[in-house]
Amino acid sequence: MKQLIALSLILISTTANAVTYNYNIQVLDSLGGDSVAYGLNDNGDVVGQSIDTSISKKQSVIWSGGVVTSLGVNGVARDINNSGTVVGETGTANTANPTGYAYSWTSTGGITNLGTLGGAYSGAYDINEAGVITGFAWPSTAEYSTHGQGFIYEDDTMSPLGTVSSPTGYSRGHGINDSNEIVGRGSQVDFSGSNKYTIYWDENQNLNQFVGPGSYSSSEAINNNGMIVGGARTASTGNTLFASIWDTDGNLTFLNNADIYGSKAWGVNDSGVIVGYDQSGTALATKRAFVALDGLNMVDLTTLVDLSGTGIVTLTEAFDVNASGQIVGVGITSTGEQKAFMLTAIPVPAAVWLFASALGLLGWTRRNRNQAFSFFRLLIPGHLQ
Secondary structure (H helix, E strand, O other), rough: OOOHHHHHHHHHHHHHHHOOEEEEEEEOOOEEEEEEEEEEOOOOEEEEEEEEOOOOEEEEEEEEOOOOEEEEEEEEEEEEEEOEEEEEEEOOOOOOOOOOOOEEEEEEOEEEEEEEEEEEEEEEEEEOOOOOOOEEEEEOHHHHHOOEEEEEEOOOOEOOOOOOOOOOOOOEEEEEOOOEEEEEEOOOOOOOOOOEEEEEOOOOOOOOEEOOOOOOOEEEEOOOOOOEEEEEEEOOOOOOOOOEEEEEOOEEEEEOOOOOOOOEEEEEOOOOOOOOOEEEEOOHHEEEEEEEOOOOEEEEEEHHEEEOOOOOOEEEEEEOOOOOOOOOEEEEEEOOOOEEEEEEOOOOOHHHHHHHHHHHOOOOOOOOOOHHHHHHHHHHHOOOO
């Protein structure tokens, strides 16, 4: 192991300074109005939402080769796997009283309603390469009407993931990896009367809640090495959320945060590259999309892209990153319009692949995560912004 660490140190010391981290940007077409890109696969297919100005509705969309196509339903598309299956939800997503249903979509089969757990609403958040889906749905009984549960959907069946407390508990499934490990958030007792924390379901859907510092946490994604990302509050920050990493034992690490108004991690690939947002003020324009190539230090993506001619002045949020390091998210124009984007590294940053190689050597494991993080703090010191 000592020889392998030394080799990684030599590789990084001889190449890191020679690489300039830059990205090409592709502004994705819209249906006439605002658009946001939420997910992508390793083929560069992107999914999200765009306002169709001809009908004044938010539509679930897919971008292939940069060309936008509506999936034919109001709502949002959140993720797409390498087989081209898209998942999302219809209706009034992300409101106090949602009315939509979880769906999957393929180019040959169109929209499939995944159903609910018996209630009036469901939404799908993530899909793995085997086509297993996770999300959030309402059960049928009266006491559950505002206390939904995370679900797993496989073999054409939606099953509840359970909650910490029964019968009034609340949970959501946000991310799933190829081992069917699922992450999200859940209440300790009930939705309105207790704090909510990151929840992890193992490959057998056994539930574990990570009650860490502060009063709230939520995980958004888990990669195939068991690296979980999201956001958490600390006792000293009040209601401010900061980008966070957990392992599957619940050990928490905060990314190096730039600004006092908080940050959140939305996505992580198997190389440990993390994307999300950092915020320096209360206005939308103060948000900055970030990438953490080393899995710890946030770099402002707006500083790494030539935005001239795009109409975008700031990349405000990055939602997903694929195996080759392509990143999707949303930026804003000088007039406040939202535009979906996809970034491709030029050249592919060496740090990404060195980080991946070192993870392979050291391993992002449930046991030695602290050793791995300490190693990378030595490799790439300082706070980049």
